[in-house]
Amino acid sequence: MVIRNTKQRQIIQQVLTEAGRPLSIDEILRAAQRQKPSLGIATVYRNVKDLVEDGNAVAVDLPGEGPRYELAGKGHHHHFRCSSCAKVFETKACIGKLRGLVPRQFEITGHNLVLYGRCPDCLARAKKLIGSRKK
Amino acid sequence: MVIRNTKQRQIIQQVLTEAGRPLSIDEILRAAQRQKPSLGIATVYRNVKDLVEDGNAVAVDLPGEGPRYELAGKGHHHHFRCSSCAKVFETKACIGKLRGLVPRQFEITGHNLVLYGRCPDCLARAKKLIGSRKK
DNA sequence: ATCTCTGCAAATGTTTTGCATCAGC
DNA sequence: GCTGATGCAAAACATTTGCAGAGAT
Secondary structure, X not given: OOOOOOHHHHHXXXXXXXXXXXXXXXXXXXXXXXXXXXXXXXXHHHHHHHHHHOOOEEEEOOOOOOOEEEEOOOXXXXXXXXOOOOOEEEOOOOOOOOHHHOOOOOEEEEEEEEEEEEOHHHHHHHHHHHHHOXX | OOOOXXXXXXXXXXXXXXXXXXXXXXXXXXHHHOOOOOOXXXXXXXXXXXXXXXXXXXXXXXXXXXXEEEEOOOOOOOEEEEOOOOOXXXXXXXXXXXXXXXXXXXXXXXXXXXXXEEOHHHHHHHHHHHHHXXX
């Protein structure tokens, strides 16, 4: 089966490449539609699925939310989610010392860490609002 | 608005109390229906929602899966999910040192950690299988 | 010209909601 | 007897799939 290099596929890959952070299906759709409005959501789902299956992208699953996707090959890292704007960012590295969390009889093979808080932009915005609110 | 102590509500609370681990909506439904087969899934959703809103239960959101629920008041802890039997267990404590993972401009207010691996039961089962497999 | 990919719409699965009825209080 | 809770079925969402036609090779 020959894989075709369609316009839609190019756009979706480009969107993921340029984002620099994990994107939801909807974020991908909206960004891609700026280049090709007729692009449908099923195409996003199908292409993202293919990307993940081929190992070119990975799903970023945050608890309680639909998955987001980022390009593969970034090494081990985790994510930070801004509670204010809901954007998700990558963290630099990883904590160690997980072994002690669970009895010795458990075998640990992996882990998933998500930090929550506010990103610099939202913090700045909050400060500005406080400065200008009515007294 | 007076909250009524219905049979269904009692059963659902009892199921969560006796489970000792986080349960999915479906697990709750099945366990509750053993005591009252006519109990509907909408009732489970509604009661669990109420429990969470009133702070008597908390959602345990593992990445990529529907939420599970456990009773509140267990203090800060995380979860371990067995990749083999899909059961979820509580971990004792929590790691520190999250501060360094993200640039100083980020404000961290919370986090979520999930460990993956195999639980003692599944490890034991695996060992037994190896011992008895054909040579 | 072939045959995969796309876009649409229908199907699926999950969670929520409207409403008549049931049952705590 | 009020009125909140339940059970059912319909609605609302999110994701997947079938299919005819468009477009890449």
